[in-house]
Amino acid sequence: MKITVIGTGYVGLVSGACLAEMGNDVLCLDLDPEKIRILKEGGIPIHEPGLDAVVARNVEAGRLHFTTDVAEAVRFGTIQFIAVGTPPDEDGSADLQYVLSAARNIGRLMTDYKVVVDKSTVPVGTADKVKAAIAEELAARGLSLEYAVVSNPEFLKEGAAVEDFMRPDRIVVGADDERAVHLMRALYAPFQRNRDKLVVMDVRSAELTKYAANAMLATRISFMNELALLADRMGADIEMVRQGIGSDPRIGYHFLYAGCGYGGSCFPKDVKALIRTARENGQALQVLQAVEDANDVQKMVLVDKIVARFGEDLSGRRFALWGLAFKPNTDDMREAPSRVIIAELFKRGATVTAYDPVAMTEAKRIFGDEPRLAYAEKPMDALEGADALVIVTEWKEFRSPDFERIRSALKQPVIFDGRNLYETELPRSFGIEYSAIGRR
Numbered sequence: 045m046k047i048t049v050i051g052t053g054y055v056g057l058v059s060g061a062c063l064a065e066m067g068n069d070v071l072c073l074d075l076d077p078e079k080i081r082i083l084k085e086g087g088i089p090i091h092e093p094g095l096d097a098v099v100a101r102n103v104e105a106g107r108l109h110f111t112t113d114v115a116e117a118v119r120f121g122t123i124q125f126i127a128v129g130t131p132p133d134e135d136g137s138a139d140l141q142y143v144l145s146a147a148r149n150i151g152r153l154m155t156d157y158k159v160v161v162d163k164s165t166v167p168v169g170t171a172d173k174v175k176a177a178i179a180e181e182l183a184a185r186g187l188s189l190e191y192a193v194v195s196n197p198e199f200l201k202e203g204a205a206v207e208d209f210m211r212p213d214r215i216v217v218g219a220d221d222e223r224a225v226h227l228m229r230a231l232y233a234p235f236q237r238n239r240d241k242l243v244v245m246d247v248r249s250a251e252l253t254k255y256a257a258n259a260m261l262a263t264r265i266s267f268m269n270e271l272a273l274l275a276d277r278m279g280a281d282i283e284m285v286r287q288g289i290g291s292d293p294r295i296g297y298h299f300l301y302a303g304c305g306y307g308g309s310c311f312p313k314d315v316k317a318l319i320r321t322a323r324e325n326g327q328a329l330q331v332l333q334a335v336e337d338a339n340d341v342q343k344m345v346l347v348d349k350i351v352a353r354f355g356e357d358l359s360g361r362r363f364a365l366w367g368l369a370f371k372p373n374t375d376d377m378r379e380a381p382s383r384v385i386i387a388e389l390f391k392r393g394a395t396v397t398a399y400d401p402v403a404m405t406e407a408k409r410i411f412g413d414e415p416r417l418a419y420a421e422k423p424m425d426a427l428e429g430a431d432a433l434v435i436v437t438e439w440k441e442f443r444s445p446d447f448e449r450i451r452s453a454l455k456q457p458v459i460f461d462g463r464n465l466y467e468t469e470l471p472r473s474f475g476i477e478y479s480a481i482g483r484r
């Protein structure tokens with residue numbers, strides 16, 4: 045099939061490459077000439093394990109192309125995936141300007157039947173707005189061409205995006221148009237290995253399903269984070285509690301890890317946007333509001349522990365910080381807890397030496413030439429002469445460090461672990477003060 049992907053960001057690039065891998069002809073459009081230049085020269089503008097190989101293979105096979113030419117992109121695909129960003133507006137609602145501008149471009153330039161697929165995460169009712177935007181543009185041209193608007197939200201996780209796309213738990217398709225459903229079924233047929241992964245529903249339910257999934261996952265995390273705070277006070281161990289409840293199949297083990305708060309480009313933004321949509325429609329989502337509030341508290345937990353140990357005034361102190369990305373296997377720092385922690389440490393007069401295996405370039409872009417933030421080439425280099433180690437992201441390479449070296453490198457042998465990486469007795473057996481989240 046001929047597919048255009050509009051927006052060659054995280055989701056657009058992964059979707060485009062994986063759909064090409066399934067034998068489709070894919071043209072990826074982005075308005076950012078720099079991104080398209082990198083891709084045309086054989087580079088990858090994001091860090092995502094395994095993606096470079098899929099992109100290279102399909103470019104080589106002549107199935108995957110990149111362009112900044114909107115007219116060419118609209119002409120190309122019968123299926124037009126909209127995968128542009130939907131960042132939070134000032135009031136927390138999803139900013140639809142990029143989605144609607146992509147839709148207008150389609151209406152302005154299309155000459156035959158198109159299935160327009162909303163892959164971006166968009167509030168309930170957006171498909172209707174996309175439909176109306178295209179209709180307006182067609183009317184302005186005096187045309188009445190046929191088209192359908194479909195909702196096909198994406199559930200991939202950064203760091204495991206290719207695997208998630210190629211082996212999805214489910215594919216949600218919201219459509220009110222039979223011809224479009226047939227096309228989407230055919231498109232996703234190669235993904236239906238053992239059982240039917242396609243869940244077809246009406247458009248509004250599909251739009252809400254995406255937010256429901258992210259909101260449910262965020263709820264689990266905030267719930268465990270609050271219990272971890274309680275465990276800290278009561279001398280219980282949240283890791284034991286996790287194992288104790290996760291064994292119940294109705295609860296399950298996934299997404300029950302307490303930590304220093306959820307970040308990333310999606311949970312924070314989607315939780316906010318769903319709360320906003322609900323409020324606009326006269327329905328309070330009290331549970332979800334609490335999920336968000338609890339996460340704001342959680343991003344401060346490590347700072348609170350540091351202050352409790354070293355005092356409110358941290359001037360003259362330097363902290364080693366392991367992990368800048370919002371989670372491992374990505375260089376993405378959007379809404380990363382590290383950003384809050386670094387800012388709060390600065391506020392109290394401290395400086396920071398950070399290490400991250402892939403996100404330091406991104407950190408330099410964000411923090412510029414901030415003199416209070418230094419970078420280390422290796423994890424152990426960050427520790428020399430620092431007052432304590434703060435662990436913010438659970439990169440694999442932090443999991444079994446040389447504790448003896450940590451103890452001797454630090455001025456005070458203290459670890460604040462925001463990701464519960466170690467059996468608590470282990471660092472302690474090396475004479476290190478070890479403070480984690482909800483651990484005994």
Ligand SMILES: NC(=O)C1=CN([C@@H]2O[C@H](COP(=O)(O)OP(=O)(O)OC[C@H]3O[C@@H](n4cnc5c(N)ncnc54)[C@H](O)[C@@H]3O)[C@@H](O)[C@H]2O)C=CC1
Pocket residue numbers: 050051052053054055056073074075076079127128129130142145146163164165166198199200201202309310
């Ligand atoms: N990043 C993730 O892991 C996931 C993101 N999503 C959703 O997918 C959507 C996209 O997210 P990301 O890929 O992270 O965004 P991104 O910010 O990485 O990429 C968006 C791209 O769209 C381009 N763009 C904007 N307007 C355009 C237009 N009119 N025509 C062509 N290109 C245009 C931008 O230049 C940018 O490269 C969002 O709604 C997000 O919530 C859904 C699942 C996972």
Ligand SMILES: O=C(O)[C@H]1O[C@H](OP(=O)(O)OP(=O)(O)OC[C@H]2O[C@@H](n3ccc(=O)[nH]c3=O)[C@H](O)[C@@H]2O)[C@H](O)[C@@H](O)[C@@H]1O
Pocket residue numbers: 165198199200201202203258261265298299300301302303304305306307308309310311370371
């Ligand atoms: O809509 C989206 O964009 C995506 O959002 C999340 O994916 P992602 O943001 O890439 O990362 P996650 O693995 O979900 O982690 C999000 C945050 O939650 C934190 N987390 C996760 C799991 C856990 O048990 N505890 C916890 O604190 C992570 O550290 C991270 O900061 C969802 O998992 C995807 O299904 C969804 O498609």
